[in-house]
């Protein structure tokens with residue numbers, strides 16, 4: 001397994017947001033995490049990227065225990081997160097934003113290759129290379145956030161709500177691109193409100209409820225699971 005969480009609990013002060021999460025992601029997979037608002041999806045991502053410390057349990061990545069490793073060192077190991085709500089640098093140009101994603105790296109030739117790759121995945125970013133990030137549309141900023149996360153050449157790409165706020169046509173497009181990124185060799189862990197899209201694109205998925213995993217299976221299994229349909233897919 002590339003990523004293994006075992007019995008992870010996480011607290012925000014006295015609020016316990018995660019109650020013993022165990023999940024794993026194999027190399028080459030797209031794994032989705034679905035659940036209602038407040039279920040703990042983003043918190044699980046923060047535990048993995050190291051943005052919040054875990055109270056108990058362990059996180060293993062690529063054979064190494066990273067439970068207590070600093071967030072920036074996790075990026076160096078190959079974990080990269082595209083945060084919820086885009087979180088790009090609004091005053092920097094598209095190109096500068098992408099360059100920031102490569103801040104842990106020194107090899108200029110490789111960085112240029114990856115810039116080309118980001119521009120070929122997202123032609124719109126190439127067209128807007130010199131535009132200031134904060135003046136881009138919501139969908140463009142979302143693409144920029146994903147492109148920037150890719151610039152660290154991650155083994156594992158963490159995507160928190162990549163389809164949030166996007167028009168239906170762009171939602172299809174961003175999921176197509178996620179599948180393409182995966183087919184080019186990057187493992188993906190995806191948090192999504194859009195359970196329909198996430199489950200139809202993911203190899204496997206976990207369902208989170210109030211900080212606990214209540215169900216897991218292949219994307220196809222969960223798409224046809226009556227309780228998942230009822231709660232998350234808007235059809236009984």
Ligand code: ATP
Nearest residue numbers: 012015017035036037038039040041042043044193
């Ligand atoms: P959403 O889809 O609404 O973002 P989520 O599944 O990602 O939901 P989290 O954001 O992980 O949920 O939140 C899980 C729980 O932790 C919620 O009850 C939330 O109120 C709480 N929480 C999240 N961030 C903080 C924080 N910084 N301080 C205190 N409580 C927090």
